[in-house]
Amino acid sequence: MSDAGLRSATADAGDAGFADFFALLKPRVMTLVVFTAFVGLYAAPVSVHPLVGFAAILFIAVGGGASGALNMWWDSDIDRVMRRTRARPIPTGRITEAEAFGFGMALAGFAVILLWLATNALAAALLAFTIFFYVVIYSMWLKRSTPQNIVIGGAAGAFPPMIGWAAATGSIGIEAVLMFALIFMWTPPHFWALALFMKSDYDDAGVPMLTVTHGRRVTRTHILVYTVLLAGLALGAGFTALGGPIYLTVAVVLNALFLRGAWAIWRRDETAAEADGYRVEKRFFRDSLFYLFAHFGAIALDTAAAPFWGGVW
Amino acid sequence: MALSRQHELHKRRFSRNLGLGLVLGALVALFFGLTIVKVTNEGAARPTAEEAN
Known part of the structure; x- marks a missing residue:
């Protein structure tokens, strides 16, 4: 019996530890x-x-965590089925669905009101919309009804830099829209790579991921097409007010590598992928995390360095 | 099964109570700090009585 199994056997409702509630926030x-x-x-x-x-x-962050908790509340039935999510606090019985719902709703209200008081109404409204979008539009509606779930649902994960921008300025600039677009376009290839090597997980749970509805060949093609579009956007952003020398350098190098990875995924078939345990897909997924952190890190570095060379561009 | 004093259940409850206590303490400090920042900034932006006259 697993450790999680032992814990669930002894846990009563309301006896979850602090770490269990923290895990609900999808750290x-x-x-x-x-x-x-x-x-x-x-x-x-x-x-x-x-x-x-x-x-x-x-x-x-608390608002993002609240939407994570509400997502786990809504998806607890499929989380019990999928290997990747089986150890989450609700499937293991450490936290009840009602507790997760109450926790998520309370944190959501807390985060939105306090962001309003600390900064401004626009930032708070964007945060409220993000939570609504992730929980209602993505989790409740799109996730189980269309293979475009993560394409549209990816918007929820793309809002944070825009909220940060709005918190500082009280408005939404073109740079904020570009940062949104960068994450929005990055999300599909990132998750489709995951879906390729998680094999039957989504199938078992009845989630209509592209791999389930249209097959793995189509998913590989989609990864390549979205990566090409993402590379165009990421490089194009380098010539706008968002970009700078550091960003452009990072974008050129990482997009070349990312395109190479997407090309390698597209060229492979399932036999080759299974033969080496989805090595290329797993590496692409891992690199995609670095890709996003590096692009945003470069934006921050260009901002920090701007006074030394008199402006971003 | 009788619950001994060191049962894992006690540890979990303690971790939850301790965590909540620390979070609440940190929030008190944060709200106090935010209040000081807001009051100071608004004080700086507002004209003094002499300037207003």
């Missing part, structure tokens, strides 16, 4: 939210008091 996703929100706030042309900036990023 790994939260690192992406925190980092991109920070870059959005930092790259904005309005300086913010460090404590207000810290509070803004904290409340954006």
Whole structure:
């Protein structure tokens, strides 16, 4: 019996530890939210008091965590089926569905109101919309009804830098839209690569991922097409107000590598992938995380370096 | 099965209570800091009584 199994056998409702509630917030996703929100706030042309900036990023992260908890509440039935999500707090019985719902709703309200008080109404409204979009539009509606689920649902993960920007400026600039677009276009190839090597997980759970509805060959083609579009966007952004020498250098190198990875995925068939345990797909997935962090890191570095060479471009 | 004093259930409850206590303490400090920043900034932006006259 697994450790999770032992724990669930002894756990009663309401006896979850602090770590169990923290796990409901999807901490790994939260690192992406925190980092991109920070870059959005930092790259904005309005300086913010460090404590207000810290509070803004904290409340954006809590809002992101709240949507993660509500997603786990709604998806607890399929989380029990999928290998990847079986150890989450609700499937193992450490937290009840009602607890997760209450926790998520309370945190969502808390985060939106406090972001409003700490910064402005636009940032708070964007955060509220993000939580609504992720929980209602993506989790409740799209995820189980269309293979375009992660294409449209990816918007939820793309909002944090825009919220960070709005928290600093009180408006939405073209740079904020470009940062949104970067994450939006990055999400599909990232998740489709995951779907390729998670094999039957989504199939077992009845989630209509592209791999399930249209097959793996089509998914490989989609990864390549979206990666080409992403590369065009990422490189194009380098020549706008968002870009700078560091960003452009990072974008040229990483997009070349990313395109090579997508090409390698497209050229392979299932026999080759199974033979080496989906090595190329797994590497593409791992590299895609670095890809996004590096692009946003470069935006932050260009902002930091701008005073030394008199402007971003 | 009788619950001994060191049962894992006690540890989990303690971790939850301790975590919540620390989070609440941190929030008090954050709200206090935010209040100081807001009041100071608004104070700086607002004209003094002499300037207003």
